[in-house]
Amino acid sequence: xxxxxxxxxxxxxxxxxxxxxxxxxxxxxxxxxxxxxxxxxxxxxxxxxxxxxxxxxxxxxxxxxxxxxxxxxxxxxxxxxxxxxxxxxxxxxxxxxxxxxxxxxxxxxxxxxxxxxxxxxxxxxxxxxxxxxxxxxxxxxxxxxxxxxxxxxxxxxxxxxxxxxxxxxxxxxxxxxxxxxxxxxxxxxxxxxxxxxxxxxxxxxxxxxx
Amino acid sequence: xxxxxxxxxxxxxxxxxxxxxxxxxxxxxxxxxxxxxxxxxxxxxxxxxxxxxxxxxxxxxxxxxxxxxxxxxxxxxxxxxxxxxxxxxxxxxxxxxxxxxxxxxxxxxxxxxxxxxxxxxxxxxxxxxxxxxxxxxxxxxxxxxxxxxxxxxxxxxxxxxxxxxxxxxxxxxxxxxxxxxxxxxxxxxxxxxxxxxxxxxxxxxxxxxxxxxxxxxxxxxxxxxxxxxxxxxxxxxxxxxxxxxxxxxxxxxxxxxxxxxxxxxxxxxxxxxxxxxxxxxxxxxxxxxxxxxxxxxxxxxxxxxxxxxxxxxxxxxxxxxxxxxxxxxxxxxxxxxxxxxxxxxxxxxxxxxxxxxxxxxxxxxxxxxxxxxxxxxxxxxxxxxxxxxxxxxxxxxxxxxxxxxxxxxxxxxxxxxxxxxxxxxxxxxxxxxxxxxxxxxxxxxxxxxxxxxxxxxxxxxxxxxxxxxxxxxxxxxxxxxxxxxxxxxxxxxxxxxxxxxxxxxxxxxxxxxxxxxxxxxxxxxxxxxxxxxxxxxxxxxxxxxxxxxxxxxxxxxxxxxxxxxxxxxxxxxxxxxxxxxxxxxxxxxxxxxxxxxxxxxxxxxxxxxxxxxxxxxxxxxxxxxxxxxxxxxxxxxxxxxxxxxxxxxxxxxxxxxxxxxxxxxxxxxxxxxxxxxxxxxxxxxxxxxxxxxxxxxxxxxxxxxxxxxxxxxxxxxxxxxxxxxxxxxxxxxxxxx
Numbered sequence: 001x002x003x004x005x006x007x008x009x010x011x012x013x014x015x016x017x018x019x020x021x022x023x024x025x026x027x028x029x030x031x032x033x034x035x036x037x038x039x040x041x042x043x044x045x046x047x048x049x050x051x052x053x054x055x056x057x058x059x060x061x062x063x064x065x066x067x068x069x070x071x072x073x074x075x076x077x078x079x080x081x082x083x084x085x086x087x088x089x090x091x092x093x094x095x096x097x098x099x100x101x102x103x104x105x106x107x108x109x110x111x112x113x114x115x116x117x118x119x120x121x122x123x124x125x126x127x128x129x130x131x132x133x134x135x136x137x138x139x140x141x142x143x144x145x146x147x148x149x150x151x152x153x154x155x156x157x158x159x160x161x162x163x164x165x166x167x168x169x170x171x172x173x174x175x176x177x178x179x180x181x182x183x184x185x186x187x188x189x190x191x192x193x194x195x196x197x198x199x200x201x202x203x204x205x206x207x208x209x210x
Numbered sequence: 211x212x213x214x215x216x217x218x219x220x221x222x223x224x225x226x227x228x229x230x231x232x233x234x235x236x237x238x239x240x241x242x243x244x245x246x247x248x249x250x251x252x253x254x255x256x257x258x259x260x261x262x263x264x265x266x267x268x269x270x271x272x273x274x275x276x277x278x279x280x281x282x283x284x285x286x287x288x289x290x291x292x293x294x295x296x297x298x299x300x301x302x303x304x305x306x307x308x309x310x311x312x313x314x315x316x317x318x319x320x321x322x323x324x325x326x327x328x329x330x331x332x333x334x335x336x337x338x339x340x341x342x343x344x345x346x347x348x349x350x351x352x353x354x355x356x357x358x359x360x361x362x363x364x365x366x367x368x369x370x371x372x373x374x375x376x377x378x379x380x381x382x383x384x385x386x387x388x389x390x391x392x393x394x395x396x397x398x399x400x401x402x403x404x405x406x407x408x409x410x411x412x413x414x415x416x417x418x419x420x421x422x423x424x425x426x427x428x429x430x431x432x433x434x435x436x437x438x439x440x441x442x443x444x445x446x447x448x449x450x451x452x453x454x455x456x457x458x459x460x461x462x463x464x465x466x467x468x469x470x471x472x473x474x475x476x477x478x479x480x481x482x483x484x485x486x487x488x489x490x491x492x493x494x495x496x497x498x499x500x501x502x503x504x505x506x507x508x509x510x511x512x513x514x515x516x517x518x519x520x521x522x523x524x525x526x527x528x529x530x531x532x533x534x535x536x537x538x539x540x541x542x543x544x545x546x547x548x549x550x551x552x553x554x555x556x557x558x559x560x561x562x563x564x565x566x567x568x569x570x571x572x573x574x575x576x577x578x579x580x581x582x583x584x585x586x587x588x589x590x591x592x593x594x595x596x597x598x599x600x601x602x603x604x605x606x607x608x609x610x611x612x613x614x615x616x617x618x619x620x621x622x623x624x625x626x627x628x629x630x631x632x633x634x635x636x637x638x639x640x641x642x643x644x645x646x647x648x649x650x651x652x653x654x655x656x657x658x659x660x661x662x663x664x665x666x667x668x669x670x671x672x673x674x675x676x677x678x679x680x681x682x683x684x685x686x687x688x689x690x691x692x693x694x695x696x697x698x699x700x701x702x703x704x705x706x707x708x709x710x711x712x713x714x715x716x717x718x719x720x721x722x723x724x725x726x727x728x729x730x731x732x733x734x735x736x737x738x739x740x741x742x743x744x745x746x747x748x749x750x751x752x753x754x755x756x757x758x759x760x761x762x763x764x765x766x767x768x769x770x771x772x773x774x775x776x777x778x779x780x781x782x783x784x785x786x787x788x789x790x791x792x793x794x795x796x797x798x799x800x801x802x803x804x805x806x807x808x809x810x811x812x813x814x815x816x817x818x819x820x821x822x823x824x825x826x827x828x829x830x831x832x833x834x835x836x837x838x839x840x841x842x843x844x845x846x847x848x849x850x851x852x853x854x855x856x857x858x859x860x861x862x863x864x865x866x867x868x869x870x871x872x873x874x875x876x877x878x879x880x881x882x883x884x885x886x887x888x889x890x891x892x893x894x895x896x897x898x899x900x901x902x903x904x905x906x907x908x909x910x911x912x913x914x915x916x917x918x919x920x921x922x923x924x925x926x927x928x929x930x931x932x933x934x935x936x937x938x939x940x941x942x943x944x945x946x947x
Contacts (some may be wrong), residue, residue: 025256040262043247047260053253083741088284116216120741121782123789123827124336162829166881166887 025052026062033069039077046070050092060100061192067092067109068194074116086117104147107140117159132188133157147193148182151175152197152204158209169208176205212547227360231295234268235302237281248283271295276560281306283316310622314665316695320703320735320748321419323357323778324412341406343823344836345874345895347927350413351392351403354432355840356821358748358776358793359417360871362816362842365904367392367401370814371417372752373772373799374729376431377714380590381432382424383410384515384553386569387633393523394545394575395499398904404499404521404547411437416733417776418750419705422656422689423615423627423674427808428711428729428754436553436726437470438513439505443935450891450929453497471502478525481926488906490920492586493526493542503933512556512564520548528582532909532916533596536582544576555655558616565615565629571608577601591829591895595910605639607715620659627662628657635680637715646719650680650712658689666695678726679711685710685726691733700738707731713758721764728755729741742783744791748776761859770801770809793821805850805859813905816842816870832880842870849908862912871900895925 001208030124036042046069049064053062067089093109100106111133140150155175161167179201188195237248244265251258252273259269271277273295279302282288286306293300308314319707323335339353346352351369354360361370368376381391383405393401401836412435420431439461446457457472476497501519508514526542552568579601583589615629630902633652638646658672674687691705710726718724723761750773757768780791795815802809819842829836844866896902906915 019257043261047249047258048256050249051258054251055254056254058599081741083283091284124338127338162832162880194920 022052022056022059023192029062029065033065034187035145039073039080042069042073042076046073051100053095054075054093058099060096060103060106062108063092063096063099064105066193067096067113071109071113071116082120086113089113102139102143104144104150107136107143108115108147108153110136110159111140113151115153146182146186148179148186148201149194149197151179151182152201155179155201155208156204159204173205173208176201176208230270230272231297232268232270232299232452233259233279233293233302234266234299235304236265236470237267237283237304237306238265239286239306239308242305243288245283248281248286248304248306250304251280251282253278253280254686273910275661285309285311285814289445297621308665310665311906312623314792315623315662316666316668316693318668318670318691318693318703319701319737319746320691320693320705320733322414322416323354324414330604335413339825340413340874342507342825342834342836342878343447343874344838344876345872345893345894346838347402347876347895347925348407349402350405350407350410350434351433353407354413354415354822356791356793356838357415358746358778358795358819359430360795360819361560361797361814361816361838362819362872363904364400364870364902364920365398369430369432371430372750372774373770373797373801373812373815374752375812377730378429378711379432380424380427380430380760381434383434383517383551383569384567385423385434385565385615386551386553386567386611386631387426387609388549388569389571389607389635390547390549390573393521393571394543394577395519396525396527397541398907399921404519405434408435409436411516417734419689419707419753421670421690422674422687422707423629425654425674425676425687426711427707428709428727429752431720436515436517436551437509438515438895439465439507440470443468443932446932448474448929449523449535450757450933451475451927452478453929456845462934467504467574469504471500473500474498484922485922485926488919490528490538491526492528492882493524494542495523495525497521508556510557510559512554514552514554516552518548518550522546528586528915530906531581531596531599532914533911534591536584537550537591537596537660538583538586540580540582540586540601542578546572546574548572561619563617565617567611567613569609569611572606573608574604574606578613579898580873595647601642603639603641605637607638608634608636610634622662623660624662625660626657627659628655630655639715639719646899648680648715648718648722650678652679652712653677653880668693676710676726680718680722681725683725698738699735699740703733703737704733705731705733706736715766717758717760720760723892724764725756725766727757727766727768729753730755742781744778744779744780746776749905750774750776754801754803759803759805761805767937768801768803772799772815774798787822788826790822790824792823793819795819804809805852807850807859807861810848810861811846813845813847816845818843834878836876838874840870840871840872840874844869845905847905849906849912851912863908863915865906868901869901871898872902873897873900883930883932886934888933889931891929892932893927896920896923899923 009154029045032048033045036045046066049062049069052065056062070085070089074082090113093106097106112117112138114129114133118125137150137154156170158167158171159172183198231243246261246263248261250267252271257269257271257273259267261267275295277293277295279291280288281304283306285308287309289304289306339654340350341348343353343356354369355362359371363370366376369379370376371379376530381388390539392403402784414433416431424431424677440459443461444459448455453474453476455472455474459468459470461468479494499521503517506514524544528538528540529535531539549571554566556564557565579599580588581596581600613631613632615627617625617627619625637648642882653720654674654676656672656674661669674691675683687708687710689707691703693701693703695701709729713724713727730753732751733748737746743919752772754770756766759765759768759772774797776793782789799815800809801810822835822839824837846866848861849863850859853860874895875897879890881888902920904918906917908915
């Protein structure tokens with residue numbers, strides 16, 4: 001009886017500690033992400049998420065955040081090789097997609113990466129990368145039309161596209177308004193799931209209204 | 211109960227014993243270059259770090275005992291090492307081995323320029339560039355002429371590459387040879403290409419040393435790859451000063467197949483009313499062209515494509531006869547052309563890929579020239595040298611072709627490739643009642659290997675074996691090229707190859723006792739490419755053998771050579787939003803062929819040629835402005851006359867034309883018309899009105915010469931291209947221009 005109790009306790013402790021190892025790891029990574037000051041810090045955070053992902057193997061979120069942080073380094077470092085960043089981030093998204101099928105968050109990330117690579121040489125990349133970005137958002141909408149980040153990233157892209165190409169501030173305004181509306185009701189599945197973007201949408205809407 | 215006490219105690223023990231181990235070191239590649247951004251991780255744990263820009267990393271780990279440390283980075287093979295963690299600092303230096311990958315591997319660039327949307331080292335232009343080069347009027351050949359290696363020949367169509375004549379450059383669509391890529395020749399007036407740039411997603415302009423997959427071109431191969439499925443269904447319409455068109459592309463709902471067609475009608479009558487031409491057109495140039503296509507994606511990731519185009523055109527023009535003040539030469543032409551291309555690209559399993567190409571084309575010309583008097587009536591003068599200018603020529607040339615190429619990855623990204631092609635050519639001509647028929651069964655086999663020894667060293671080697679039933683001869687053409695990446699991001703390439711080509715039909719109708727003409731290329735190239743800048747310098751030597759001589763009888767005794775240096779610089783970086791490129795070619799060439807009495811610099815070759823192309827798009831105006839300036843030094847011209855006394859040809863007169871200048875301009879304004887995406891294009895060639903002379907025609911007695919000039923100083927164009935059903939404007943430009 002005692003032995004059984006001991007065994008059960010060991011088992012519970014084991015499970016609890018295994019779970020908390022992932023959660024604690026993620027928590028630490030999120031903290032590190034909040035404290036990021038430089039592109040190099042962001043790169044280190046990305047690597048941290050990637051280490052968690054590679055260890056866990058069946059969790060898509062660390063891959064998602066690893067890709068997202070990599071993507072952010074592309075903007076934070078003005079001299080970043082956006083193609084190298086893009087290839088790395090895409091490889092991570094691909095790993096996440098193997099675990100988590102048809103998730104709008106991953107499609108949104110694909111759109112963001114495509115837009116980042118497009119900005120390297122917009123005139124000549126518009127066709128290929130623009131198409132990739134659009135295709136990714138189409139899939140995101142199919143997976144979850146109520147994800148506010150779809151309209152946020154779409155607006156962010158379109159507000160910088162010239163009016164004659166079907167973009168502009170008016171288009172941006174509509175998209176950010178829609179995004180903010182969806183944020184009101186949006187609830188992430190867990191605390192760890194993506195929930196970013198509300199502040200950004202407000203800020204960008206203000207920019208469009210200027 | 212005792213045991214329950216032990217448990218917390220052991221937990222404390224664990225915590226206490228979790229002393230950290232500091233792990234540090236460096237990550238470099240096999241050549242001791244710094245590898246930044248590599249991930250260092252203790253396997254099965256979250257502990258790890260990243261190498262910084264000085265190659266260093268350091269982190270702390272709570273793990274204990276025997277652990278495996280993994281170092282990985284994109285483009286490198288991961289390295290694992292077993293370590294003992296005991297709390298004492300550990301220092302390890304890692305050396306990573308590069309993986310041979312398509313992204314990093316050196317690409318053979320000797321002799322070739324790529325235009326397309328693929329990101330490759332050899333890519334210097336993209337599809338959009340073809341459409342937005344000032345003064346090029348969306349003609350692929352006109353754009354390729356802004357690259358080094360090509361001459362600024364304005365009186366004949368074709369690409370005159372590195373001392374080669376226009377017919378030495380051939381075009382290939384999806385692997386198969388195109389028999390008549392340009393509209394039929396008119397004396398002294400260059401014609402446009404038949405194919406619109408929007409049909410192609412990639413173009414390779416090879417100025418020498420090209421792959422064993424292509425033959426029958428002594429100087430140059432233009433390798434065009436057609437587009438796959440369109441992004442979206444759409445309807446297009448266009449109207450301009452010279453043509454109108456309508457088209458449809460339908461993409462299936464499942465995005466697995468598409469079909470479409472286009473029709474265009476060109477009539478320059480309204481334009482000629484406003485802009486007077488230097489010649490008298492008695493039949494206003496008129497073109498009908500229609501095309502249709504379908505494309506189907508196959509289950510295993512392949513694609514089947516079919517494209518067909520039919521065109522009919524006619525024109526007639528009168529020019530003063532050079533031997534008489536009162537007579538005129540009236541030239542008339544009617545042409546029918548039907549071109550079909552079917553291609554099938556498929557993964558056939560086990561790493562094998564198949565490319566099958568079938569094509570059939572038929573081209574029919576009805577050409578006649580009359581000597582006319584001031585009343586535009588046909589006259590017979592009694593002077594043989596004038597009366598022989600009267601002719602009627604009817605010709606029909608058919609080409610059927612099948613080409614199969616198989617390729618397989620052998621190891622890493624190295625590929626072997628081999629295949630065969632068979633062509634049946636049938637040429638019928640009727641010149642003033644004299645009938646000639648030429649039939650050729652042409653068979654070629656080829657094999658080639660792309661070997662990547664490391665990321666820095668690549669080798670492409672192959673050979674080609676050809677047999678023509680008409681010549682009743684075989685040839686064997688080896689090809690070899692090599693590329694080596696230098697440390698600073700630049701790379702060197704070398705290429706060597708033998709190239710054979712059948713004599714032209716216009717020569718074979720006089721004698722089929724001819725052999726292949728031959729050229730041997732030697733090329734050395736340095737290229738450095740960054741995302742927004744390209745620098746390229748290339749030196750070449752080309753030796754011609756067995757060129758066709760027409761005197762005293764048709765024979766293969768002609769020879770020649772060409773050597774030169776070419777520079778290319780493209781920059782999208784220095785001035786934000788502005789894109790420009792500069793090309794310069796130096797060419798030193800001589801050849802003894804046709805009726806040349808000795809080795810001469812041919813009349814299509816200039817020693818120095820330079821182009822400057824500038825593009826700027828103003829987002830606020832939604833308008834792009836494009837300029838192209840080309841310069842070439844004068845070209846030689848000769849009056850080669852037969853001396854019946856000495857029974858040989860001699861140079862009665864020679865000289866050099868004035869330098870060639872041309873400034874082309876175009877602008878495209880993007881807007882919305884009738885709910886469509888619209889592009890308004892305006893362009894003009896030779897903005898400055900420079901006097902352009904391409905050569906001289908001589909009178910029969912040689913006392914009088916007349917400059918060959920463009921039929922009008924400038925060509926103006928205004929057009930509106932509309933497209934519905936597309937949510938992206940760029941497509942509108944691409945599909946319509």
